[in-house]
Amino acid sequence: MTQGQDWWRGSVTYQIYPRSFMDANGDGVGDLAGITQRLDHVASLGVDAIWLSPVFASPMKDMGYDVSDYLAIDPVFGTMADFDRMVARADALGLKVIIDQVISHASDQHPFFLQSRESRDNLKADWFIWEDARLDGMPPNNWQSIFGGMAWTWEPRRKQYYMHNFLREQPDWNFHNPEVQQYHLDVMRFWLERGVDGFRLDTVNYYFHDKLLRDNPANYLDWSQDAFRPYDMQYCLFSKNQPQNLAFLERIRALLDEFDARATVGEVGDTHHAIELMGQYTSGRRLHMAYSFELLGPNYSAAFFRDRLSAFFRKAPEGWPCWAFSNHDVPRHVGRWLNRTADRDALARQAAALLLSFEGSACIYQGEELGQVDTALEYHELTDPEGINFWPHVKGRDGCRTPMVWEARAPNGGFSTAAQTWLPVKAPQLDRAVDRQEKPGSVLAFYRQMLALRRAETELRLGQMRFLDLPEPVLGYTRGEGIICLFNLSPDPATLTLTEKLDPLLSQGASCKAGAVMLAGNGFVIARRG
Numbered sequence: 218m219t220q221g222q223d224w225w226r227g228s229v230t231y232q233i234y235p236r237s238f239m240d241a242n243g244d245g246v247g248d249l250a251g252i253t254q255r256l257d258h259v260a261s262l263g264v265d266a267i268w269l270s271p272v273f274a275s276p277m278k279d280m281g282y283d284v285s286d287y288l289a290i291d292p293v294f295g296t297m298a299d300f301d302r303m304v305a306r307a308d309a310l311g312l313k314v315i316i317d318q319v320i321s322h323a324s325d326q327h328p329f330f331l332q333s334r335e336s337r338d339n340l341k342a343d344w345f346i347w348e349d350a351r352l353d354g355m356p357p358n359n360w361q362s363i364f365g366g367m368a369w370t371w372e373p374r375r376k377q378y379y380m381h382n383f384l385r386e387q388p389d390w391n392f393h394n395p396e397v398q399q400y401h402l403d404v405m406r407f408w409l410e411r412g413v414d415g416f417r418l419d420t421v422n423y424y425f426h427d428k429l430l431r432d433n434p435a436n437y438l439d440w441s442q443d444a445f446r447p448y449d450m451q452y453c454l455f456s457k458n459q460p461q462n463l464a465f466l467e468r469i470r471a472l473l474d475e476f477d478a479r480a481t482v483g484e485v486g487d488t489h490h491a492i493e494l495m496g497q498y499t500s501g502r503r504l505h506m507a508y509s510f511e512l513l514g515p516n517y518s519a520a521f522f523r524d525r526l527s528a529f530f531r532k533a534p535e536g537w538p539c540w541a542f543s544n545h546d547v548p549r550h551v552g553r554w555l556n557r558t559a560d561r562d563a564l565a566r567q568a569a570a571l572l573l574s575f576e577g578s579a580c581i582y583q584g585e586e587l588g589q590v591d592t593a594l595e596y597h598e599l600t601d602p603e604g605i606n607f608w609p610h611v612k613g614r615d616g617c618r619t620p621m622v623w624e625a626r627a628p629n630g631g632f633s634t635a636a637q638t639w640l641p642v643k644a645p646q647l648d649r650a651v652d653r654q655e656k657p658g659s660v661l662a663f664y665r666q667m668l669a670l671r672r673a674e675t676e677l678r679l680g681q682m683r684f685l686d687l688p689e690p691v692l693g694y695t696r697g698e699g700i701i702c703l704f705n706l707s708p709d710p711a712t713l714t715l716t717e718k719l720d721p722l723l724s725q726g727a728s729c730k731a732g733a734v735m736l737a738g739n740g741f742v743i744a745r746r747g
Contacts, residue, residue, distance in 0.1 A: 225480035227678030245635035263668035266313035421483030427455035496533020552590035576682035591616030705736035718747030
């Protein structure tokens with residue numbers, strides 16, 4: 218595992234969605250004590266760090282991404298003592314701990330918002346984004362909420378609108394107010410002093426808004442096939458991605474620099490300039506790493522991966538990405554890309570080899586190491602506001618958030634002893650439980666192999682990536698001077714001419730002979746160059 222001040226460079230982080238990882242107290246919801254019980258599994262993979270989705274006090278309108286107290290653990294997850302025990306166990310296993318910081322918005326039950334909404338002249342009056350109505354009573358501009366409807370909600374006590382990029386129960390902080398910036402820096406300091414190793418910064422490009430409140434223009438991209446909400450029809454030029462964000466990111470970095478070996482990873486949510494923002498946000502003394510949704514969609518081709526990764530390193534040679542194929546906000550990648558394979562496990566192994574051989578750091582999402590796909594849910598089983606609001610065109614994010622399955626024959630897959638879990642555990646997921654994959658050749662076994670290879674080969678972690686000029690569907694690149702990676706991203710066999718001798722380190726469906734490499738459908742080889 219990587220060590221030292223720059224441990225994050227080339228690291229692999231395992232995302233834990235606490236509600237769904239392990240339930241220790243039998244109430245049907247995962248908790249911190251459950252995470253502590255199962256950290257040995259995470260450590261056995263060979264990753265460097267864990268990232269916890271929010272465990273702070275929250276009304277759970279958006280499953281913890283609506284925080285009402287940033288310095289308290291929500292009782293559904295346990296206590297601060299449970300948190301400390303989890304951090305101590307992670308440290309004993311050599312795992313860094315990164316926690317979510319959701320600071321672009323709060324819960325409408327946060328004490329500061331409750332105070333702010335009471336009047337225009339209280340001590341927290343300017344801590345959130347308040348604006349007068351237009352003369353006709355309409356909101357101050359055309360900004361849309363991601364979860365549907367306008368990004369403005371009327372508050373009769375102030376006779377003003379407040380802004381929310383997400384649910385109306387998630388008011389946006391006013392980062393133009395220096396006191397708000399300092400408040401969140403103080404919150405981060407609290408957790409750093411408590412021993413966390415860094416932060417995943419939710420919606421990191423949403424912190425600042427245009428103070429002139431200019432209308433967003435129409436989306437100049439072709440959204441006609443994909444849009445299911447008015448938000449997609451706008452180019453969010455003014456509601457996020459503001460230049461003032463850069464100075465605040467530098468303040469965050471200065472805070473972390475006061476502590477040894479800490480790191481940040483920012484989530485850049487944007488459909489227009491995500492790669493550019495990733496580079497901008499990680500250049501200089503800003504974020505350590507950033508990721509976007511560029512690799513979290515349906516595209517799975519050599520040209521796509523070559524274009525996206527090349528764009529990042531071309532535009533931000535001093536920046537550092539954190540690539541991911543799945544997380545708690547998108548359908549699981551094996552399910553997204555099933556049309557690219559005749560063998561689901563072969564695809565799962567190939568995707569792991571691909572992600573973990575890219576230049577940069579990587580994040581894998583719980584259950585990904587089992588080759589899981591989304592759980593098919595019915596409307597009455599949903600909890601996610603996105604699915605509830607846009608059903609049936611959009612099923613929401615619950616399908617990728619269902620509980621982790623540990624033991625195929627245990628109640629609820631060994632996740633919980635409760636009669637009913639917060640989201641259901643179903644048969645297709647049980648078939649891929651951890652205990653059924655503790656054997657050679659499984660997807661789980663391959664993740665361990667690939668992560669061991671990444672740790673053993675410095676060039677796979679830190680070597681520069683250079684793409685080879687190869688025809689679709691073969692993606693090829695070198696890492697440093699000594700490693701070559703070749704992937705057939707189709708279900709059909711492919712053969713390519715290659716004059717140099719290869720010494721395979723890890724492969725699937727590959728034959729390397731003099732002058733030729735033959736790759737089966739979804740075949741690949743990671744080799745040392747002769």
